[in-house]
Amino acid sequence: MAESTETHTIVLGYDGSDAARRGLSRVRGLVADAASVVVVSVTPELPSGAIGSEPLVGRDFDAERLLAEAAELLGHTDGTTVERRMEAGDPAAVLIRVAREVDADLLIVGRRGSDFVTRTLLGSVAQRVVQNARCDVLVVA
Numbered sequence: 001m002a003e004s005t006e007t008h009t010i011v012l013g014y015d016g017s018d019a020a021r022r023g024l025s026r027v028r029g030l031v032a033d034a035a036s037v038v039v040v041s042v043t044p045e046l047p048s049g050a051i052g053s054e055p056l057v058g059r060d061f062d063a064e065r066l067l068a069e070a071a072e073l074l075g076h077t078d079g080t081t082v083e084r085r086m087e088a089g090d091p092a093a094v095l096i097r098v099a100r101e102v103d104a105d106l107l108i109v110g111r112r113g114s115d116f117v118t119r120t121l122l123g124s125v126a127q128r129v130v131q132n133a134r135c136d137v138l139v140v141a
Contacts, residue, residue: 019110092128
């Protein structure tokens, strides 16, 4: 049987939460074949009228650190390329957009993120991703 040379693209929403770390571990298990992994850290913007629609202040450094951490852990997997993206906006919308842009085969999100403000003001990111993504979605508990 011929070996598959197809590269699979996985998008991972990564916020450093326990669920996101489990998602990262799951990615490592899924990339036995050649894969392209896009790790996305989203700095949420508050809805209009809340306090403004500016990204939450001071998050860029954390996002850069989280992306470096994820890329370091994934970078030790043979045949895997890792792209890091730092974005601002509605986390669910950003993850869905990135998955479409890179023609992802799989989008991985945690069931519950680490950010209380995001959960409170924007609702369940995982639920909205599952309902609106055009690729397979893996929700990690």
